[in-house]
Amino acid sequence: MSRKVHSSRTEGVDKNVWVEFTQLAADYKAVNLGQGFPDFSPPEFIREAFCDALKGGPAMHQYTRAFVSKTIPRGCVCLPISMVLYLSLVAIFFFVQGHPPLVKILAKFFGRIVGHEIDPLEDILVTVGAYQALFCAFQALIDEEDEVIIVEPFFDCYQPMVVMAGGKPVYIPLRPREGRAVLSSGDWVLSPEELASKVTPRTKAIVINTPNNPLGKVYKLEELQMIADLCIKHDLLCFSDEVYEWLTYDGAKHVKIASLPGMRERTITVGSAGKSFSATGWKVGWAIGSRDVIKHLKIIHQNSIYHCATAAQEAVARGFEREYEVFGAPDSYFQQLPAMLHNKRQKLATCLQSVGLNPIMPEGGYFMIADISSVKVDLNDESNKVESRDFRFVKWLIKEKGLATIPVSAFYSPEHGKEFDKYIRFCFVKEDSTLKAAEDILKKWSQRE
C-alpha cells in the first residue's frame, strides 16, 4: 500500500520496555528478577476455584450473562412517557458489568474496607487485568489537550495511554529527602509546592500508584490528603492504581485515597486479581468508582472487548468470597502473601548490600530498586552511546552475568530520566531458589572485582 495506513494515535507509543527486555532475558536464559510476576504457584484454593469453575457446566464456557437492572438510566437518554411505561413492563437497561458473582463479591469486599456501600451494578467494571481498567479510564475521560499529572517513577504504561488518548502527560518526580540517608521508599517524597505548580486550567486528572511500582513507596495518609486537597481545589479526577494493595511491609498501612472526604466522586480505584492471588496470567482486574464516572469506562469497555473470560471471573469471585470470610485472620492469603514476601524482600536487600549495590527498602509492592553508582564495570558497548546508563548496565548484566533486571529510567519521563539512571529494579516475588541463584551470580561477580 502506498499511503500511510496507521492511525496517528499509534505514533510514538510503539516502543515498549517489556517487549525488549523480556525477549533479552529469554534469549540469554537469565535468572529473571526483571518482569513482575511470581514464579511460584497461586495458592491452592484459587487453583481449585478455577478447576471447579471449569467443571461448572456449559455456562462457564460461554459469554457471562449481562446483569439485568430494572432501572431507568440517569443522564442523557430521555424517553417519552409512553415508552417509559411500556418499558417498565419488560424493561431492562443493561450495561455489561462483569460476571455477576464477581461484581457482587467485589462490591461487598471493598465496601466493607472503605466503609460505604458500593453498588455492584453501577460502581464496578471488571476488566482484562488492571491494565485494561487503566486503558478504559484514559480513553473514557481524557481528551485532546487534557493534561494528566503523573507521579514519577511510574508504571510505564501510564504515559503511552495518556498520549494515545490525545492527552498530555505532566510529570512530577518523587525525590529522595535531602539531608539524610535515603534507605527506604518512605524517604522519597513529593514536594507540595512543586506538585501545585504542575496544575493548569487544562489539568484533568492525576495518576497515583500506591504501593508504587518500581519504588515500593506506600503513600501515607498526610501525603494522600495533600493530593486530595489539590484534586478538590481544582476539581480534578484521580486515577489510583492500587494493584499491590495487600503487599505492605514493616507495619506500613495501605490507604485508599477514595476513602478521603470529597474523593469518592472523583476517584477511580484500580485493582488486580493477578497481583492479589499471584495469578497474573488470568488477567482479571477492576475499576471501582462513582457511577457517574464508571459509566464512561463501561462505554469504552463495551465498544472494545465487551466481555471478559467467564471461568477466570468465576474463580476470582470464589477467591474473594473465601477471603471475605477470613479477612484479617492468619488464614487469609492477603496476610500470608505479604508475610512470605517480607522475608524475601529482606533476603534480597541483604544480598544486594553485601555486594555493594545500595537497595532502597520498599515499604510495599513486588519490587526493590538499587543504586548502581558504585559499580565500576566496562560495559563493552562503545557503539551504544544513545541509551542511558541503567539501560546499558541492565543489558550487560543479562548478557554477561545472566541476571535480568529492569532499568529504572524506563519509569521516568525523558526530561527526568537522566537524574535517575543510576537505579535498577529487582522483583523479589520469586521462589527462594531463584533468589538464591541471583545471589550466587552477584556474589561471584563481586568476588572477582
Add this chain to the structure above:
Amino acid sequence: MNFAWHLLNGSKLSRRSASSACRRSFTSQRVMMSRHTNAKRIAGLDKNVWVAFTSVAADPSIVNLGQGYPDIPPPSYVKEALAKAASVDRMNQYTRGFGHPSLVKALSQVYGKVCGRQIDPFKDILVTVGGYGSLFSTMQALVEEGDEVIIIEPFFDCYVPMVRMAGGQPVLIPLRPKPGKIPTSSTDWYLDPDELSRKFNSRTKAIIINTPNNPIGKVFTKDELQVIADLCIKHDTLCFSDEVYEWLVYKGHQHVKIATLPGMWDRTITIGSAGKTFSVTGWKLGWSIGPEHLMKHLQTVMQNSLYTCPTPLQEAVAQGFLLNYEMMGRPECYFSALAEELEGKRDRLAAILQEAGMTPVVPEGGYFMLVDVTPLGQDLSLMAEDEAYDYKFVKWMIKEKKLAAIPVTAFVGEDSTKHFEKYIRLCFIKQDSTLEAAGNILKNWRRV
C-alpha cells in the same frame, strides 16, 4: 450491542422532547461535576438499549433463540486442556503480550495450511480478547478522523460504534435480495457491484466484510470477493475480514479467504475466534492475522490497551488447534464435525419455521437464520410505538409467546430499515430440546 441507526443518524429517542425532570437532574449533575465529562470519542455511544432482549437471559421460561452463543457443550478435550494448563505454575502467569508462543505457532500452522502461505507466528499474528478485541485493535490501529469505512448491511452491530470511536465515518451499503424472487436462502442476497463501486472514494480507508455473515448467513463466493478485492486494489484501501464463523459452512458451499486473492494479503486483516471455533464464547480469545507492516500497528494498540491475554486459555486453545490440525479435512476434525451437527439443526429449524407458515432464509454458513414473519399476519397495530416492525414483533413475541429472537434492523442503518423490518434472527446452535420447544410454540401460534 447498539441501535445502529441511532449511532449513524443521531438518536431517534433523544430527538423526542426530554421530560423536564430528566433535564433538571442532568443539569444539576453537570453543575456538581463540571470537569468530569467524558472524552469526545464516546459521545453518542452510550445508548446501549436492548429493551426486552436480554432480560430473557435471566428468565428460564423463555425459549431463547436470540443471543448468539451455544447452549451445547464445547468438546471435552478443550475443557480438559484448560484444566491441565491451569495446573502448570507457569501457565498462571503472564505470557508473551502479542500471543502465547504455543498458540501463535499453532495458528500459524493451521492458517498457513489453509492460506497456502508462510505465516510468521510472531510478526503476522496478534491474539486478542475475542474476535471483538481483534476488531477493536484493527480499528484503533488503522482508522482515524477523516477516514471512511465501508460496512455491508446487515452487519454485526459493533462495527459502526468501533469505527465512530476511532474517529472514522461509516459508509453503509446493503445486501439486496435478488430481484423477482422471495429470498429463501442466503444465496438470494447479493452486493450490487455498481452500487459498491460508487461507495469508494479517496477518503475510503477500508471495507469491512463478514463471511460467513451474521445475521444472514451469506458465504461470499470467490467471484463476489474478487469484485471487492478489485475495488480495494483500485482504490488502495484496506480490507478487514471478520471470519469468526469460517468453519461453519454447510454442504455445497466453501469459505474463501479474501486475503488469499492476488494483491490482497498485503492489505487485509483476517479475524478469527476461538469462541466460535470451539464453542467456548466465554473464553473470549480471538486473533488477527495479516502482513507485518499492518500487524505491527495492531500490536502497538495491544501493548497499550491490555497488554496480554489470559495464559491458560491460550494454552488450551493451542492444544485444541494442534489436535485438530492433524485431522483437518477429515470428518473427525471438530471443525467439520461441528458444521455437520449444525447443518442438521439448521435444517430442523428451517422445517419448523416452514411448518408454521413462515419463510426462513436458509443460511449457507454461521449459526443464525433469518425468517420473514409477515406470513403470520400478526396484528401489532395496538403497539403504538414508532418503531420498526421487527422490534415490535420481537417484543410482542417474547411477551406473548415466550420465544426470543433478535430484530434484524438492529444490524442496519436507518435508510435500510424498511428493507429488513420483516425479518427476525434466530440462533440455532442450541440443544435439540430448545429447538423443539421453539417448534411447539410456533405450531401453536394461532391458538390464543
